[in-house]
Amino acid sequence: MEIGIVGKPNVGKSTFFEACSLSGAEIANYPFTTIKANRGMAYLRAADPGPALGVTSNPKNSFIRGSTRFVPVELLDVAGLVPDAHKGKGLGNQFLDDLRQASALVHVIDVSGSTDVEGNPVDKGSHDPRSDTAFLVNEVDQWFKGIISKDWTRLAKSSESTHMAIDKLLAEKLTGLGINIHHITMAISHIDRPDKPTRWTDEDLFSLSIELRKASKPMIIAANKADKADDGQIKDLTAHVKDAHVIPTCSEAEMALRKADKAGLISYMPGEGRFEITNASKLNDAQRKALQRIQDVLDRFGSTNVQKVLESAAYDLLDLIVVYPVEDEHKFTDKDGRVLPDAHLMKRGSNARDLAYKVHTDLGTHFIKGIDCRTRRTVGSDHELKDGDVIKVHANA
Ligand SMILES: Nc1nc2c(ncn2[C@@H]2O[C@H](COP(=O)(O)OP(=O)(O)OP(=O)(O)O)[C@@H](O)[C@H]2O)c(=O)[nH]1
Ligand SMILES: [Mg+2]
Structure with missing residues (x-):
């Protein structure tokens, strides 16, 4: 099980990834900082069964804090996608291949509108983040369509001559994309197309790609850099997106909290709306001020919401x-x-x-x-x- 982090360049994908995994991903304020995908382990909260069973757990693949079990899930941070990546723009689409086995996608958007369409830093509000939602799903759809179209004529003819259902043949072809027969049967049932696969048009194949993407790579939106955004910007993006859950996040704050917790400066449980300073004497003035700014973010949004996005992807989208x-x-x-x-x-x-x-x-x-x-x-x-x-x-x- 793997969750993929996607989005245009410079929106905070690696920061989100690093906040969850603390595995040393590179982060910088310019596009295409990440080229080679980062892979790491993130953790989801669950109630530890130990207390109810009257025993003290001794976790091996997971860890415990208080009575919360942190359950591992693989996380993948890929290079930024720009419009027309499927035609080779930006870094092209070879890195979409990294996402083949992802079961769900977290789409990170800069909701403060401080990065343009190619990921260059611009003045806050000068880019409309609403335009970032459609292009990304279109890139994934085009990627699927490219794979399905390749070889389609042979596949369709073979289905008709062998009387083998097209679902089955497609399932064999698409298994490497994390697509199974259930996804395909469901996707085909949702499209209006001729009975005979040899008669399916390019448009039919594109409709199929859209349905397959919805079934096999469900998506949640992290409206990131929310700390920099106005409430109106967050509201506008949320109202604009009809087919995905939008959650405002502040990945940078989450990353700072986790690092400070690891360094023993504060005590912070991922997902919570508060932290405690445990070693005040070790904090310098800049750190104290940064923590105050982070507390303001927590008060505004309830938490940084990074953990919420991750858990929503796993427990709601994927029903794990x-x-x-x-x-x-x-x-x-x-x-x-x-x-x-x-x-x-x-x-x-x-x-x-x-x-x-x-x-x-x-x-x-x-x-x-x-x-x-x-x-x-x-x-x-x-x-x-x-x-x-x-x-x-x-x-x-
Ligand atoms: N204000 C604010 N800045 C953030 C937040 N998350 C990330 N950033 C900043 O955004 C810039 C880009 O962050 P990255 O994590 O490198 O972005 P990316 O999407 O991985 O970028 P590429 O790898 O180039 O595609 C950095 O300067 C981060 O510090 C956030 O929640 N709030
Ligand atoms: Mg990156």
Whole structure:
């Protein structure tokens, strides 16, 4: 599972990425700072199951603060996209390839209107951020269309001569784009097109691309640099966007808070609207003033909203749940005695066997039964998992 960060150059994609992952991405106030994609781990909040089960968790793939479990999800920060990237403008579209496996996209926009269409810094308000929404989805649509059109005639003829559904043939072709048969069947059902695939026009293929993008790369908008924007600018962008959730963010503040927390200067829980200064004597005047400005941002928006965007992408757009596999259903441990070690993100609707496969292919192949550790009930392979489930899998040796 991977979440991609997209947008035109210089809007704060790498700052958003860095705020979530603290992995050392380069950030600068000019376009195309990022050329090679940055990949890192971000963390989503979930309720740790330890307290309810009367045990103290000892996480391995995740971490805990207070009673909150932070669950890992991969995040990808790519180069900026400019209009006509699909025709080779800017850095062209080779980096769209980096987004192939992304399951959802965070579209970062400079809501303060301080960057022009190519990402150059301009006076606040001199660029209308509303124009940034349509071009980006169009670039993704054109990218999909290019891939579908290539080879379409052969595929359509083959579907008709072999009587194999076009959905299936397309699924084989598009699997590398993170597109599955369900996305395709749903997308085809939404377009008005002739029955025979050989008769589909260029326009039909473009409509299909749009529907496939909606199904396979759902998007949320981070109205970034909100600290610099007027309320009116945020309101205008939100009112303009009809088909995506718009959340004002301040990635720069989030990054500063996480770094200060890591350095032991403050105590800050990602997603919260407050922080505490823990080491006042170590702060210089500039840092004190910067923290005051950040507190003003938190008071204005409730939080920096970076965590909110990330969690909305995972929990709302992708409908993910968190599941905890264990080896000992009484002590909730793994084979090394670690309590509730791993937290896995799974699509809602996944079953016990899907979880077994996620832990290890052998465990999935040789699945016998599962135990729901909260209720102690035995569950079958097709038992649908719930958010927060703790599951022991029994398999043949
Ligand atoms: N005021 C303000 N500035 C921000 C915010 N987020 C990022 N910036 C600034 O915006 C500029 C660009 O940030 P980057 O994160 O490098 O932008 P990018 O979208 O990754 O840029 P490219 O890699 O060139 O496409 C930097 O000067 C950041 O400090 C924010 O929330 N508020
Ligand atoms: Mg960047």
